[in-house]
Amino acid sequence: MAETPPPSLYAAREPIFPRRVSGFFRSLKWWIMGLTLGIYYLLPWVRWDRGPNLPDQAVLADLASRRFFFFWIEIWPHEFYFVAGLLIMAGLGLFLFTSALGRVWCGYACPQTVWTDLFLLVERKIEGDRNAQIRLLKAKWDFRKWRLRLTKWLIWLGISVATGGAWVFYFTDAPTLLRDLVTLDAAAVAYISIAIMTATTFLFGGFMREQVCIYMCPWPRIQAAMMDEGTLTVGYREWRGEPRGKHRKGARAAAAAGTATTYVETNLPEADQGTGDCIDCMACVNVCPMGIDIRDGQQMECITCALCIDACDDIMSKIGKPRGLIDYLALEDVPPPKESPERATWSPRPIWKHVLKPRTILYTTLWGLIGAGMVFALFVRSDIELTVSPVRNPTYVMQSEGSIRNIYDVRLRNKSGEDRLFHLSLSSDETLRIELEGSNDLSVLVPANETLLQRVYVTARRQDPAASSNRTDLRIWVEDVEAQTRASTATLFNGKGE
Amino acid sequence: MSDPENKKPIDDVTGIETTGHSWDGIEELNNPLPRWWLWSLYLTIIWAIGYTIAYPAWPLINGATEGLLGYSTRGEVAADIDAREAANAERNAELASADLATLSDNDALYRYAVSSGAAVFRTNCSQCHGSGAAGAIGYPNLLDDDWLWGGNHEQIAYTVRHGVRNEDDDDAHYSEMPAFGEILDKEQIPPLVEYVRSLSGLEFDAALAEVGADSFADNCTACHAEDGMGDPEQGAPNLTDAIWLYGGDREALTHTITYSRFGVMPPWGGRLSEAQVQAVATYVHQLGGGEADPDPVTD
Numbered sequence: 001m002a003e004t005p006p007p008s009l010y011a012a013r014e015p016i017f018p019r020r021v022s023g024f025f026r027s028l029k030w031w032i033m034g035l036t037l038g039i040y041y042l043l044p045w046v047r048w049d050r051g052p053n054l055p056d057q058a059v060l061a062d063l064a065s066r067r068f069f070f071f072w073i074e075i076w077p078h079e080f081y082f083v084a085g086l087l088i089m090a091g092l093g094l095f096l097f098t099s100a101l102g103r104v105w106c107g108y109a110c111p112q113t114v115w116t117d118l119f120l121l122v123e124r125k126i127e128g129d130r131n132a133q134i135r136l137l138k139a140k141w142d143f144r145k146w147r148l149r150l151t152k153w154l155i156w157l158g159i160s161v162a163t164g165g166a167w168v169f170y171f172t173d174a175p176t177l178l179r180d181l182v183t184l185d186a187a188a189v190a191y192i193s194i195a196i197m198t199a200t201t202f203l204f205g206g207f208m209r210e211q212v213c214i215y216m217c218p219w220p221r222i223q224a225a226m227m228d229e230g231t232l233t234v235g236y237r238e239w240r241g242e243p244r245g246k247h248r249k250g251a252r253a254a255a256a257a258g259t260a261t262t263y264v265e266t267n268l269p270e271a272d273q274g275t276g277d278c279i280d281c282m283a284c285v286n287v288c289p290m291g292i293d294i295r296d297g298q299q300m301e302c303i304t305c306a307l308c309i310d311a312c313d314d315i316m317s318k319i320g321k322p323r324g325l326i327d328y329l330a331l332e333d334v335p336p337p338k339e340s341p342e343r344a345t346w347s348p349r350p351i352w353k354h355v356l357k358p359r360t361i362l363y364t365t366l367w368g369l370i371g372a373g374m375v376f377a378l379f380v381r382s383d384i385e386l387t388v389s390p391v392r393n394p395t396y397v398m399q400s401e402g403s404i405r406n407i408y409d410v411r412l413r414n415k416s417g418e419d420r421l422f423h424l425s426l427s428s429d430e431t432l433r434i435e436l437e438g439s440n441d442l443s444v445l446v447p448a449n450e451t452l453l454q455r456v457y458v459t460a461r462r463q464d465p466a467a468s469s470n471r472t473d474l475r476i477w478v479e480d481v482e483a484q485t486r487a488s489t490a491t492l493f494n495g496k497g498e
Numbered sequence: 499m500s501d502p503e504n505k506k507p508i509d510d511v512t513g514i515e516t517t518g519h520s521w522d523g524i525e526e527l528n529n530p531l532p533r534w535w536l537w538s539l540y541l542t543i544i545w546a547i548g549y550t551i552a553y554p555a556w557p558l559i560n561g562a563t564e565g566l567l568g569y570s571t572r573g574e575v576a577a578d579i580d581a582r583e584a585a586n587a588e589r590n591a592e593l594a595s596a597d598l599a600t601l602s603d604n605d606a607l608y609r610y611a612v613s614s615g616a617a618v619f620r621t622n623c624s625q626c627h628g629s630g631a632a633g634a635i636g637y638p639n640l641l642d643d644d645w646l647w648g649g650n651h652e653q654i655a656y657t658v659r660h661g662v663r664n665e666d667d668d669d670a671h672y673s674e675m676p677a678f679g680e681i682l683d684k685e686q687i688p689p690l691v692e693y694v695r696s697l698s699g700l701e702f703d704a705a706l707a708e709v710g711a712d713s714f715a716d717n718c719t720a721c722h723a724e725d726g727m728g729d730p731e732q733g734a735p736n737l738t739d740a741i742w743l744y745g746g747d748r749e750a751l752t753h754t755i756t757y758s759r760f761g762v763m764p765p766w767g768g769r770l771s772e773a774q775v776q777a778v779a780t781y782v783h784q785l786g787g788g789e790a791d792p793d794p795v796t797d
Contacts, residue, residue, distance in 0.1 A: 007506060007515055011530035215532055393630030397786060400644040400739035402699070407641070407786060437784055438602060457786060462740070 013211060015137060016291035018120060019130040023310025032108050033117055044169035051417040053448050061171050073378065085374045089367055096363035098226040100355045102233030106303035112204060112212050113303060119156055119205040126152045130286060156206045164197030210290045213303055220300045229332040230354045234304040236295045236326050239334055245275030277325050283315050284308035284326055294326055330354045385413040386478045388489045395494040402462035406493050410456045412478060414446035422446050423481050426458060428474035430466040432493060433459045458493055470497045590773035598651035598780055599791035615781025618774045631785050636744055636761055641786045644741040647671050648730045649789035655779035659767040667765035673732040679756035686713050691751045697726040697738045700746055
């Protein structure tokens with residue numbers, strides 16, 4: 001017996017040439033692509049007047065001065081919990097959509113999907129559809145092939161540069177940066193960011209495509225754990241389609257005539273002919289950007305882009321069969337076996353029953369609660385704020401006349417666009433006196449849009465109870481004299497103790 | 499291939515090709531990795547080799563290879579420090595010749611002085627005075643309003659520059675309290691302790707204090723003044739306040755009177771730059787106890 005040569009453990013990428021398709025989901029995806037790309041490319045150019053001293057870019061992550069601007073909202077570094085809250089909401093939203101509708105993120109909104117779709121569009125415009133592309137691949141590298149390939153690559157590169165270029169505009173004033181970029185005056189980090197984003201966009205959208213989803217992205221594996229048998233996802237109605245067979249004209253008129261009265265009867269494979277609805281035309285496979293066969297069932301490679309639904313529906317209506325052989329369906333919606341008497345009265349569960357389940361209700365509730373909490377927190381934010389760090393090295397200072405002094409590092413934030421005079425005071429059940437370093441009248445000028453560190457002294461006289469007790473509660477107040485707003489923070493006064 | 503013996507081994511259950519490896523009848527499926535993955539592994543290896551040539555990497559007996567780029571973390575820190583110093587040169591020059599009493603009028607320079615003074619303090623002063631400047635027994639607390647040698651800006655800067663009772667700087671503050679154990683009789687000391695305690699409002703023996711008052715007037719008032727308020731010109735502590743550098747209990751006072759104390763501070767004028775001295779004086783002054791500066795002399 002001859003030794004079997006060991007098989008290769010590595011496989012070259014099989015090129016995929018998705019065929020053009022039209023239909024509801026394809027149109028939906030064009031709209032979503034237009035919307036998401038439009039937002040991405042144009043948002044940095046939207047202006048928003050915030051008055052003097054503040055940037056007028058609507059969405060800006062100002063890393064240098066550590067501020068994040070989003071239209072009327074301004075986030076300071078100490079308010080990072082808003083960003084954390086947004087991330088939690090994004091996570092919960094993803095759980096919600098995945099548990100209800102499967103991998104809709106992958107199929108419609110993931111940048112990898114959207115940009116690949118855009119690159120495929122360019123490819124199709126230049127090289128032609130699937131068959132022309134396959135011919136071109138096999139063709140010799142003559143002038144025409146070079147011309148088509150170079151044109152395609154150049155356009156891809158242009159899109160990539162625009163993509164990398166749009167990214168950096170989110171981090172500094174867009175018009176200024178664009179001018180600096182052109183005159184070569186921009187910071188090196190801007191050029192490096194653009195170069196990296198350009199390279200990844202060009203490579204991932206043009207050449208890596210489904211390889212990114214299958215081998216680089218963790219999400220396909222994570223999502224399998226979030227879906228269940230009730231999740232609506234792109235699938236093949238095997239009970240309806242199998243066994244597959246070549247289409248024979250006129251053989252299925254009865255079904256199209258609509259004489260049947262129940263769901264199953266309408267869709268019933270014609271048992272007497274021995275074949276199901278699937279005519280094995282390979283339309284679903286040819287349009288698939290992942291190069292898979294949805295009829296093999298749920299698989300990790302499927303990004304649920306739903307283009308196979310459009311392709312199959314098109315074929316079904318051409319051969320006079322009901323649409324939905326490939327469809328958004330729940331895996332649990334399988335009719336009883338043919339022999340069962342219940343089959344005649346079986347119908348799939350309504351969609352709302354799939355979507356409304358404890359998990360999705362829980363996700364929606366949590367999502368809504370966090371969202372409401374964040375909106376509330378956003379609206380009760382004050383223009384002025386303070387944080388108090390008691391100096392605990394040492395815990396107290398004895399003055400020469402025997403009084404006890406505590407020192408506090410108070411950070412005063414003036415979030416308004418103009419310089420403000422802040423007045424400090426304290427409230428406590430005990431007798432305590434407040435003083436400010438470098439100010440005689442308990443007032444301090446805080447510059448616009450800045451945090452000021454102010455050293456604050458609180459003193460108890462020798463005979464006061466606070467001087468000899470361990471701890472005394474007090475509250476430090478800050479008041480914006482002009483705007484009549486104030487804020488306070490509770491803290492402690494340390495005495496000599498027992 | 500036409501030879502049926504050479505067919506790929508296929509797993510019956512999954513229909514996936516196997517590697518041909520079999521353990522107790524369990525076969526290993528072959529789900530091949532993409533080839534670009536293999537290439538990216540080779541690329542990282544090439545990158546790593548290039549990296550070890552460009553950067554310090556291979557350990558030798560004395561140190562390591564230096565790398566073609568000549569990079570070192572020490573060199574980077576040194577360059578960083580140089581860059582900061584160059585960037586601050588102008589401010590430091592301004593600070594070195596500034597009048598500290600009016601420095602707070604120049605907000606930016608004042609803030610620079612406080613924050614750079616804080617850094618100087620933590621590096622050079624905290625060993626004795628504590629990182630929070632609260633001092634310790636024998637090392638003055640710089641947060642309170644009690645100053646041995648004066649607490650306005652110029653006085654603090656002078657003390658930092660020249661130090662106290664050291665032999666390195668001719669302009670250092672100097673004074674020396676005699677060890678009264680060699681001057682007074684042993685029995686004279688406890689009454690003196692009681693009198694000194696009475697001055698600062700501590701609990702005391704009235705009968706003994708009355709006796710001690712006389713020896714205080716004879717021996718101590720030259721420096722500590724008749725009312726015991728001390729004299730910042732001589733670094734003589736105020737004995738009437740609540741603050742005791744070496745402790746106010748009877749044992750500590752007896753020790754102080756009998757053997758005297760001789761607290762030393764080195765001069766920092768030579769070790770720190772003039773800008774650093776000015777900065778640290780500004781920092782210490784704003785810690786809580788800084789005294790008002792004298793009005794400028796007008797002609």
